[in-house]
Amino acid sequence: MRNVIVLSLLLLLNIHHVTSAPKGVTASLRAKWSMTPFLLETRYSPLHIMLHSDLQPGSQEDGNEKFWQFVDTVKELTVYKQGESVRSYYNLIIKKAGQFLTDLQVNLLKFAMSLRSYSPAVHASQQIASDEPPPEACPAFVSIHGQHSCSTKDIKKLLKAAAGRPIPHLYKNDHTYPGVNTTEVPVVILYAEIGTKKFTLFHKVLSERAAEGTLVYVLRHFVVNPKPQKMLLSGYAVELAIKSTEYKAVDDTKVKDSLVNAEDDNTDEVQGFVFGTLKKSHPELQENLVELRKHLLESTNDMVPLKVWEMQDLSVQAAARILSVPKYDALKLMRDLSQNFPSKARSLTRVAVKQEMRKEIEENQKSLGETVGVHPGDGELFINGLHIDLDVHNPFSILDILRGEARVLEGLHNLGIKGEHQGKLLRLPVNAVDDSYALDIRDPAIMWINDIENDPPYHSWPTGVQELLRATFPGVIRQIRRNFFNLVLFLDPVREESVELVKLAELFYKHKIPLRIGFVFVVNTEDEIDGASDAGVGFYRLLNYIADEYDLSQALISMVSLYNKVDVGETLSVDTISDYMKRKFPKTDAERILSIESEYDEKKVPLSPEEMDPEELETIILQRIMDTTNAFQRAVFMGQLTEGSDVVDYLMEQANVVPRMNPLILSTDRKYLDFTAKPVVDEWEDTTMFSYYDSRDKTAVVAKRMKYFTNNDEDGMSAVTMWIIGDFEEISGRKLLLNALKHMPWSASGVIDNPSGKPSEDNSVLYRAIWASLLTQKNKAAAEFVQQLVKDESSQLLQQGTKIKDLLMQGMDVDAFEKKFNTLEVDFIRSQQLFCRDVLKLSPGQGAVISNGRILGPFGEQEEFTVEDFQLLQKITLSGSAEKVKDKVKVMGLKPKHASDLVMKVDALLTAAPKGEVRRDVQFIKDSHSVLHLSPREHEVFYDVVAIVDPLTREAQKMSPLLIVLSQVVNVRLQVFMNCRAKLSEMPLKSFYRFVLESDVNFLANDTVSPGPVARFLDLPESPSSLSI
Structure with missing residues (x-):
């Protein structure tokens, strides 16, 4: 037989060689570069x-x-x-x-x-x-x-x-x-x-x-x-397609039964046996010879045509055959049947299939269709719930996925999370870091110029939210009497850009765009500033006067009138404001309105240097209205937004809405500590030993030795754990800790000292007192004492010579505190300083905050992290995965302190991991007769692998060798569901197939490295056929 070889490998590499023999073909792929x-x-x-x-x-x-x-x-x-x-x-x-x-x-x-x-x-x-x-x-x-x-x-x-x-x-x-x-x-x-x-x-x-x-x-x-030798590559597939017309279904209405043929044909030869001669010589063995001939026909590699009725159950028969062998041989059998199907098809026709298996396959297929969208015959692969599309992924990208998953799996394993808890935590929907935050606009600082829901100009508009679903022409903004769209402009009145922004707001208002418009004036907030000398403050106080004495629409008209008097290229001046007041409000007392004692001095915010381009803002706002309309339509359709809903409240309750803006907290560039190390010792009193730890071990030691301020003596479980880092002998460090303690009812707070100089007993009095209280006092007493201790008054008393014992409060265990304070050495503070330097990359004295492993800092000298910032950080941390992790950890039955620590560590691990697609939890209703199970090795990290495959499909040809190698490379818990098609009407596979993949480098018997992996097609059919690679 001569095989016709057609090479069509979609690789930018050359083919090394292809050899053919009467019953074998070998193909390999050689790289263009040297070994x-x-x-x-x-x-x-x-x-x-x-x-x-x-x-x-x-x-x-x-x-x-x-x-x-x-x-x-x-x-x-x-x-x-x-x-x-x-x-x-x-x-x-x-x-x-x-x-x-x-x-x-x-x-x-x-x-x-x-x-x-x-x-x-x-x-x-x-x-x-x-x-x-x-x-x-x-x-x-x-x-x-x-x-x-x-x-x-x-x-x-x-x-x-x-x-x-x-x-x-x-x-x-x-x-x-x-x-x-x-x-x-x-x-x-x-x-x-x-x-x-x-x-x-x-x-x-x-x-x-x-x-x-x-x-x-x-x-x-x-x-x-x-070396001049070129290496043979791996990770590709070779298909030997059959082009012979012999390999096809045969209409059984036109062909006699094979048994009749066997009895009537006295000249046929099968694998060297001439059955015509044997029947003449041994007439008494007629039935046995017929059975022998049938067996030889089914075991031969020849591609014997099958009748249509013989093909109908081939898929489920292949599954039954696979599940009948020892489970560790099942994948190899699937690979053999799928990759050599043309020569194995005849043998499958004799396999009996239990009715229980058919019924279980049908039930699972119905369930998978409803939950995962998988249909009979489809092939799907999931690794730890991640969908692996074999038409997209290759062994190289799968290696990347395995490596990425390894960090999370090993981290969870090192944290003591195993079994079903590992899978539940791994599949938690961790929110991806997003920078599209919205600001909560329910604040009295905003001066709203109009109200779509209540102002008379909009009374003729419909009020129903269902109007959003009414069909309109593309690009038309629906006029509905609801505050769906809200624009807040932060303006410095004396900046040139403010002129155009106010005129733009008037344009929207004048043309009845369904947009509620508000202003926040960014002006000098110092109390001694006089409106008669600062144009921004004067403008702001004048508008407040007009809004209070007249109405908001009049305030907008006044703003426009004032800016119309400003020439192009100039800015608003005090004289312009004074002239306007004299002309429009001649009877008012300008001094009373503009002076330092003015009663119209609310709702102003400090100046910010950020700007916006008025020319682009109009387009941006209109586009945002159109984009947001789609979200509102979806909410109405899903029943989330109803006629009785307050639209503004609905908007402000979305996950991306925050109460304040802090670029440090909301930044998408985030760094996390790695808590997953398991150091042999947890020593930090020995600074020399601590200095030899790597970053992960230093972090693990600090986490294990950390003590926390919590909100009650029951030491309840916390979803958010914060570490406060600073030099607590300095004002900035004490203020940071005080703000954290004021926020304490919502989180657990630990402290790490980062002194500006070399720690000693003399310059660490306050921090040693903090630590002594944590080690000896109950939660409430320790928190109250430290809050009092870090205030400026206490610091001044200590500087004046007051002893720590004189500052102790009623309800504290004085003896325990004094004993610990007097024996507490500074070596652990030096270790904390090393942690700040080597792990956090902080300079001595710099401050920072760590929230569930996320590092924020270092803070600048004048940068203050307020109580409101702690509240924002809490919200952002909870919205990631902390709350979800807490719910999962809670059911583990751990002690509160251990549980809080575990939440912090798991949250840091999951949030730091790259965000990919959503993990799917693929479940089978029944798995006794249609699912192959391979259990993982105990006490080791394992990957949860679920395969859904019809054993006689191209997916099975790819998936079976991949699963074999995967189980050799990593520890897996494997489930393979036989997603068989019923009532086949044609041959499911018409090619021989090899997937070239190995789990490790191979060596020859003489211990030299193998030339490389090859695709071998052995025992090919002897019948004349045309094959192409």
Whole structure:
């Protein structure tokens, strides 16, 4: 047989080779670049990615530090190449990487290595080195602002002249040695192969100089003599399609029964047996020979045509066959049946199917159709509830998903959350960080010029919210007597832009646009400012007078009239205001209205430098009205907004509405602490030991040793936990803590000292008193004492020589407090200072707030975090996932202190994770007869994988090998539902298929690395047919 091979692989790589034999075809995919060293790929692999997460503050710095520790560990590793086999050398690399990775991450590293997914990155670095170009016969070299050298002796000379040459461009994947941060020193790029002696020589010199701050040391990989061998790649599929007309359904009304054929045909040969001769020689064995012939026909690889009635149950018969074997062989059988279906179809026709299985499949299909939208025959894959579309995703993107999920799964596991609780927390709908916040406009500071619902000009408009659903021409703004749309303008009256904004507001008002218009005047709020000398204050007081004595519409008309008297390019003046008052209100007492004692001095806010463009505002407002109309229509249709609803209240109750604006709190650029480490010890009294912890361990120790102010002596569970950081011997730190304690009824508050200088007993009296009260007093007593202690009066008394014991309050345990205070040393304060410096990146004395792991700060010298800011932060934290996490943790039955800690840690973990699509909770009504179950290994992190697949579909051809490899790479709890189609009328698959994917690098019997994965088609049909790849 000669197979016709057609190559149509949608990859930007060349085909290595395709060979054919009478019963086999082998195909492989060869890269265009040379084989790259495993050690260098490890640098780009999960080791690099996982150590360089940007989810937590300091993680990049900490990860970079760990990477260089890995480099120091393997800097001379290539010497082992000489005496070790390739397999042993590879295992050594994995072992070295394992010092910095968890077991799960090591498995993902092996999977990445098998895919060679980071080989292109290594090759890209090699190409960059080639573009320098490298000096001849140079195994490693440095590039210093364009000048090259192969010797460490030339570095000093090249550095001297580097300042006169341009700084080289650096790339995202470049590794910079963690030296002294500076931009005023030369950049030295080392091109070398990690693990070689030449690299070690350069690395020693450059790392020492970088630590001194005399240069910036950047590493790029360079192999002086790359292997010419091209590597075979993985992660692709090969299909051997059948073009023969023999493989088709046969109308059973036109073909005799096979049993009749078997009896009548005395000359046919099947797999070497001539049944005509056998029947003549052994007439007494006629029935046995017929059965033998049928068995041989069904076991042969030949593609025997099936009758229509034989095909109807093939899908469910395949499922029954798969579920009948031991469960750990089931996926392999599914792969064999789906990928070799043309030659396996005949054998499936004899499989009996239980009625229970048919009924269960139908019930599950009905349920899945209603809940997930999956129909019979569809193929779907879910990993931890995330939908994996195999038409979109490939092994490389799935590796990225596995790696992203690993951090959350391991975090939950390390926090002690396992089993069903893990799945429930993982599927919580964590709100994505959004910057489209709205301000609550139910504030008396706003001067509303009109009211759509009550003002006479709008009485003829309909009032029903159902009017929103009435059909109109596109672009038409519906005139409904409801305050659906509200515009608030914050104006500084004397700014030139205010003229156009007021005129724009008048335009909307005049043309009866259904827009409620309000003003907030941004003017000088100092009490001693006189309206007769400050035009903004005078304007503002005049308008208040007109609004109070006349009406708001008259105030708007007056505003426009005043601004009409301002020439283009000029601003409002005191003289303009005085002249207007004399002309329009000649009998009024201007002094009474404009003076410092004016009664018309409410509703003003401090000046802000932000501006808006009046020319664009009209278009923006009208577009916003049109966009918001859609949201209102949806709310009316869903019954959320009814005729009895107060529209403004409905608007202000939306999740994105906040009571005040604070860019620091509302920023989308958020950093979180990582609480998931499990340090061996939790020591912070020993500052030296604490200094050796990495960032995650420091955070874990501080979290474990933290004590909290709470709102009652029952120590109830808190959804929000805040850490207050500052120098509490300074006014700014004490004020920050006082504001936090005033907000305390809604959260638990801990304190961390970040003193401006070196802590000592003399300069830490107040903070040691705070900590002593936390350690010895009941919640209410400790909170009341500290609130009194951080006030300015108490601070002044302490400075005047008053003792702490003289400030103690009634109801406190004085003896316990004094004993703890007098024995409390300052080492733990030094450890807290190290935490602020190394983890939070704060300078000594700087303040910050941490809310459920989210860091806000450092605060500027004049920046105040008020009680209202704490309330806003509380609202934003709760709206993320804190409230939902609290509800899930509450059912775990933990003690309140432990439960609050767990809420804080889980909330930080989930909120910091990248936001993707919504996780689906796929459930099966019954799973006894139609679902394959594979249980995870106990006491290990596991992925929850749910597959829905018809075993005789293209999805099964892809999914079965993927699930096999997935179960080899990570610990999985796997459920595979056989989503079979009933009453097939044609052959479900008409091709042989191979998915080339391996879980780890393969080696040959002689311990050399395998040339690479290949797609093998063995035992192909012997019948003449046309096949194409």
